[in-house]
Amino acid sequence: MKREILARILLLALCLVVVLIPLALRDRSLTLRARMPEDDGWSPQVIQAAAGQPLRLRLTSEDVTHGFAVGQMEMASVDVLPGVVSEVTLLFDEPGIYTFFCTRWCGLNHWRMRGTIEVSGGDAPALADAPLYVALGLDIDAPHPVPGVPSQIPSAARGGQLAEIVSLAEFSTPEYYRAHSPYQVYQDLVSTNLNAAERWDVVSYLWRSQTTAEGLAEGARLYAQNCAACHGETGGGDGVFADQLAASGQSSSQTMHGSMSARTPADFTDAQNMLGASPALLQGKLMRGGMGTGMPMWGVIFTEEQSWNIIAFLYSFQFQYQGVTR
Amino acid sequence: MTRHELTRFPLIKALLKNRWPQLAVYAALLAGFIFAIFAGFVGSPVGNHNFSIVFVWIAWWAMLILAAVPFFGRGWCAVCPIPLPGEWLQRGAILELAPTGKGVSLGRRWPNPLRNIWMQNISFTLVALFSSVILTMPLITAVVLSAMFFLAIGSSMVFERRAFCRYLCPVGGFIGLYSQIAPLELRVKTTRACASCKEKPCYHGSEAGYGCPWQVFPGGLQKNSYCGLCMECLRTCPVDNIAVNLRPFSSDLATPTKRLDEAFKAFIMVGAALIYAGVLLGPWGALKDAAYRIGSGVWFAYVGVFLSVLFVLMPSLYALAVKAGMLLAKTSSAVRPAFAAMSAALVPLGLMFWVAFSLGFVFTNATYILAALSDPLGWGWNLFGTANIPWQPLFTGLLAPLQTLVLIAGMLWSAETAQKVASAAGVRPLPVIIYCLLATLVMLGLLL
Numbered sequence: 001m002k003r004e005i006l007a008r009i010l011l012l013a014l015c016l017v018v019v020l021i022p023l024a025l026r027d028r029s030l031t032l033r034a035r036m037p038e039d040d041g042w043s044p045q046v047i048q049a050a051a052g053q054p055l056r057l058r059l060t061s062e063d064v065t066h067g068f069a070v071g072q073m074e075m076a077s078v079d080v081l082p083g084v085v086s087e088v089t090l091l092f093d094e095p096g097i098y099t100f101f102c103t104r105w106c107g108l109n110h111w112r113m114r115g116t117i118e119v120s121g122g123d124a125p126a127l128a129d130a131p132l133y134v135a136l137g138l139d140i141d142a143p144h145p146v147p148g149v150p151s152q153i154p155s156a157a158r159g160g161q162l163a164e165i166v167s168l169a170e171f172s173t174p175e176y177y178r179a180h181s182p183y184q185v186y187q188d189l190v191s192t193n194l195n196a197a198e199r200w201d202v203v204s205y206l207w208r209s210q211t212t213a214e215g216l217a218e219g220a221r222l223y224a225q226n227c228a229a230c231h232g233e234t235g236g237g238d239g240v241f242a243d244q245l246a247a248s249g250q251s252s253s254q255t256m257h258g259s260m261s262a263r264t265p266a267d268f269t270d271a272q273n274m275l276g277a278s279p280a281l282l283q284g285k286l287m288r289g290g291m292g293t294g295m296p297m298w299g300v301i302f303t304e305e306q307s308w309n310i311i312a313f314l315y316s317f318q319f320q321y322q323g324v325t326r
Numbered sequence: 327m328t329r330h331e332l333t334r335f336p337l338i339k340a341l342l343k344n345r346w347p348q349l350a351v352y353a354a355l356l357a358g359f360i361f362a363i364f365a366g367f368v369g370s371p372v373g374n375h376n377f378s379i380v381f382v383w384i385a386w387w388a389m390l391i392l393a394a395v396p397f398f399g400r401g402w403c404a405v406c407p408i409p410l411p412g413e414w415l416q417r418g419a420i421l422e423l424a425p426t427g428k429g430v431s432l433g434r435r436w437p438n439p440l441r442n443i444w445m446q447n448i449s450f451t452l453v454a455l456f457s458s459v460i461l462t463m464p465l466i467t468a469v470v471l472s473a474m475f476f477l478a479i480g481s482s483m484v485f486e487r488r489a490f491c492r493y494l495c496p497v498g499g500f501i502g503l504y505s506q507i508a509p510l511e512l513r514v515k516t517t518r519a520c521a522s523c524k525e526k527p528c529y530h531g532s533e534a535g536y537g538c539p540w541q542v543f544p545g546g547l548q549k550n551s552y553c554g555l556c557m558e559c560l561r562t563c564p565v566d567n568i569a570v571n572l573r574p575f576s577s578d579l580a581t582p583t584k585r586l587d588e589a590f591k592a593f594i595m596v597g598a599a600l601i602y603a604g605v606l607l608g609p610w611g612a613l614k615d616a617a618y619r620i621g622s623g624v625w626f627a628y629v630g631v632f633l634s635v636l637f638v639l640m641p642s643l644y645a646l647a648v649k650a651g652m653l654l655a656k657t658s659s660a661v662r663p664a665f666a667a668m669s670a671a672l673v674p675l676g677l678m679f680w681v682a683f684s685l686g687f688v689f690t691n692a693t694y695i696l697a698a699l700s701d702p703l704g705w706g707w708n709l710f711g712t713a714n715i716p717w718q719p720l721f722t723g724l725l726a727p728l729q730t731l732v733l734i735a736g737m738l739w740s741a742e743t744a745q746k747v748a749s750a751a752g753v754r755p756l757p758v759i760i761y762c763l764l765a766t767l768v769m770l771g772l773l774l
Contacts, residue, residue, distance in 0.1 A: 007421035011353045018361040022703060058706060062371045083375025085706025 029087075031058040034066040034080045034102065037109035042100070045115040051122030055090045067103030070117065071301035077103040077225075092119040099300035105229045108244050111296040131299075133284030136179055140284040141291070144276035146183040150200040157323030158198075159205025166192045168206065177210045178308075181278040182318070204319035210279075211312035213325060219313025222306055230294065235268035235317035245294055265294065268317040275318060279311045286310065330572040331515075333560070342557045342570065345421050348405065356407035359471065361702070366468020370704020374694045374717070376464040377702035382471070383461050385695050388688040390501075391680050399505030403498060404555035408474055409491055412482025413539065423533065433486045436493055436541075442587040446499030447594055451636065453496045454598045455629055458605065458617040488539040491554060503591045504677045505550035506578035511571050512544070512553050512560075519567040520545025528559035528568070535561035544568060549578035551588070576739070582670035582747045586662070589669035590641065596672050596765060597636035599679035603772040607686050644669070647761040651753030659752055667751035668758050671744035675762050678736020679769050682729040686773060690719045729773050737766040 033043045049055040059068050059080045066080040070090060078088050080102075092098065102113035133140050170176065171185055180188075182203045189199040211219075224233065230245065232238040242265050266285075268274055286307055289297030302310065333339045341347050358381070366378035373379035394402045414420045418428030459466045478490040491498050514520050520528075520543075528544045531537035538544065540554045544563075547553055560568045583589060604610065605617045616624040648665045657664075693715055700713035707713065721728075740762040741755070748755035 001422070004419055004422040007349055011349075011356065011420060014353050014357040015360045018357045019364050022364070022705075025707075026705060060370065060704070060706070083370045083372030083704045085704070087706075 027058065029056050029058050031060060031085070032068070034059065034061040035063050036107045037113045038107065039063065041113040042115040047115065047117045049090070049092060049117050049119045051092050051095045051119050055092070055117070057088050057090065059086045059088060060084060064106050065104055066106050066113070068100060069103045071099040071101060072303050073098065092117070093122070094125045095119045095122045096125055101301055103225060105240070108241055110229065131284060131287055132178060132280040136280055138278070138281050138284060140281050140288065144181065144281065145272045146276040149271040149275060150197065152197060153320045154200035154204035154318070155320040155323070156204040156208035157320070159201035159203070160324060162194060162198055162202050163205055166194065166202070168202065171206055172209065174210060177206065178279045181281070182207065182275040182315070184278070207312070207315050207319055208321050208324050211309065215309045216313055216316065216321070218306065219309035219311070222302070222310050223313050226298070227310070230265040231268060235314070237265045237267035239265060268314050271318055274315070279308070282311045282314060283307050328574065331569045332572060333568070333570045343561050348557070349421055351405045352407055352410050355405055356410055359407045359475070363468045363471050363475070365703050366464040366471065368703065369464055371464055372704055373462045373464055374691070375698065375701065375704035377698055378464045378467045378471070379462065380694045380698035382467060384688060384691050388684060391684045392688070395501055395504045395508065396677065396681070397508060398510050399508030399550045400501055400553060400555050401510070403491060403501060404557070408478045408495070409482065409488050412479040412490070413488065415479065416482040417536065423535065431482055431486065432484050434484055436485050436489050440493060442585065443493070443499050443502070443591055444587045445493050446496060447587060447591055449494060449496035450499055451594060451633070455632060456620065457602070458614070459620060487541050488554070492540055492552065499591055500595050502551040503588065503595065503673060506673060507576045507677055508550060509573055509575050511550055511573055511577070512555055513547055513569055513571060514545050515567050515569050517545055519565050523565065525564070527562040527564060532562050532564070537562070548581055551578070576674060576743065579670045579673060579743050580746060582667040582751070584663060584666050586666055589666040590637070592669045592672035592676055593640045593644065594636050595676040596679060597640045599676060599683050600765070600769055600772065601632055601635060603683050603769060607683070608772055644758070644761055647757035648753055650757040651748065651755060654754035654756065655752055657752035664751040664753050667747055668744065668753060670747045671740045671758050671762055674739035674743055675736050675765065678732050678739065682732040682769065682773055685725060685729055685732065689721050689725050692720050693718050726774050730770065733766050733770055737762055
């Protein structure tokens with residue numbers, strides 16, 4: 001009978017051990033699980049943290065490869081791989097609500113894959129200024145077509161040569177650039193006695209002079225990472241998700257909460273619309289989002305500087321910047 | 327046929343008779359089984375990073391199909407942990423013999439109409455129909471393993487002996503079918519000794535051990551199909567008449583079955599291997615999608631095709647081949663007995679189909695085993711430093727030639743089997759051989 005009892009104890013102990021030891025060794029740190037947005041996206045979607053104290057997160061995906069980054073924060077995106085646990089430690093200096101988001105094109109509703117980190121404690125941050133489009137009183141949802149478009153792609157290099165013979169001081173400030181559309185500047189340049197093509201070249205030059213090669217490069221990188229899936233790598237509104245968005249229509253838009261009108265992504269190669277849009281207007285669309293269309297709100301993701309770099313890059317679909325290296 | 331008795335070696339016999347070694351293996355495997363269920367429920371839902379998928383459907387399956395079944399027959403059943411808890415409750419003991427009546431089972435007799443393997447045919451088919459999710463989703467695997475676990479306990483509580491293993495287990499059915507091929511058997515040394523034995527302790531039990539859990543009288547054993555190699559009869563036989571023998575491969579197929587349930591098991595296995603090869607290894611996304619989208623219209627269409635191939639198309643064509651063989655042999659007897667007997671040809675064919683299929687996904691996915699060994703729950707552990715080993719298919723250059731050789735060997739083996747059983751069945755084997763050849767060509771096309 002002793003042998004029988006021993007056998008029973010050994011058997012039960014072994015079965016308990018294989019369950020209890022893993023549970024005892026389990027890492028209790030917060031694990032942020034990623035799933036496709038259609039399957040509820042991040043879990044948890046709201047994380048609590050304290051300002052000035054490191055927040056250690058374990059990231060893992062339960063389906064496809066995702067990416068993790070926190071909006072408006074200097075950090076490299078972290079790959080979140082299926083079945084693999086990655087770790088990241090975040091430090092927030094100021095309290096507030098931060099948005100974390102997926103940085104990989106994980107699916108049709110990729111851009112909806114977001115969550116928030118509510119950081120408490122510390123000194124309250126200063127209130128942010130109103131966005132420029134609000135200060136300027138722009139209606140960013142109003143159509144803004146132009147009556148005429150350039151007959152050839154405006155060249156910043158040619159415009160730069162013309163800039164040496166005409167006075168452009170009043171058009172060259174950042175404030176003027178951000179508040180005016182290319183077409184408004186084109187019209188304002190009538191006083192220069194340049195012909196139409198030359199004026200468009202000068203506009204191209206003015207737009208290029210408001211950014212740098214580095215700024216354009218960062219704009220291109222952010223565009224490729226966040227915008228190209230819908231708007232297309234060449235800006236034509238024909239990204240890999242564009243067809244799916246159109247095909248799925250309302251149904252895809254209702255997979256998350258509420259419904260919205262399914263609209264095709266904006267075509268940045270369409271001169272009639274792009275040349276009528278000021279940088280402030282485009283920034284407003286970018287930061288606020290499409291308000292019911294498929295365009296997400298990027299204001300919680302991009303910094304002010306990043307948004308201007310993206311806007312500068314968007315105009316490169318209209319203007320020829322080659323030959324200008326600065 | 328030449329046989330070599332392994333139990334004449336004292337060490338082997340002692341190891342097999344002693345309950346401790348078997349219990350030690352049982353205990354280790356039961357712990358692994360419990361852990362697989364645990365991992366399925368609480369571990370990562372990503373299949374290739376979860377013990378339940380990697381160790382059950384890759385490691386265990388590879389061990390079963392590539393080694394245990396072909397060489398040891400029901401060797402796995404001898405140590406399978408699933409019936410252990412139920413048997414413990416049924417007997418009232420785990421190691422030593424408990425006094426009769428100490429267990430808690432009702433001890434009912436398994437119903438006569440179900441004393442066949444149709445239930446196993448159905449249970450395997452059900453698992454096969456849902457295999458696309460069972461093989462990839464740890465949670466579903468855990469549910470299936472748990473269901474088997476509790477079904478085994480429940481059947482032990484209601485019925486006598488190992489009713490689950492004998493009549494319900496989806497795996498046990500095909501292990502029994504292919505165990506006929508194994509070069510290992512448990513048999514009596516002489517039937518005369520059994521005939522003169524009045525007590526039949528091998529079946530009824532004695533102070534030395536339990537009666538056969540598999541409801542088999544060893545004295546009447548002619549094939550491996552229903553002997554679970556549990557070694558109880560080795561312990562209970564009062565005249566030392568039980569032997570474990572080495573023998574030539576596929577010895578049992580010389581006396582083919584007369585039962586349709588066993589014949590259909592052969593069709594189910596061949597058909598399932600063909601469909602698995604198409605769905606799991608083939609390039610057809612729509613087919614894979616249909617198998618995965620359980621409950622959808624396309625899945626029901628897939629189910630229809632699956633069942634039609636297994637239960638209608640393949641058996642019907644085989645019946646036609648058998649009938650053609652009967653016409654060639656100028657035999658006018660009923661087709662059914664010949665059909666059942668000639669299904670023996672599908673046993674080596676089916677096993678080789680499964681070996682070839684399994685080689686494909688085992689070589690492809692074997693590196694997951696090392697990764698899951700270090701991080702079995704997908705919790706970010708790295709116990710043995712192998713968690714981050716990247717996925718890499720193994721022996722890619724060797725796979726196709728190996729699969730081809732295996733399939734050709736299976737084809738030749740099935741032709742030889744068909745020839746052996748044909749005359750007793752009253753048929754000419756050629757049409758059946760052509761059937762096997764065509765099935766092999768289809769499998770080759772799917773795998774290569």
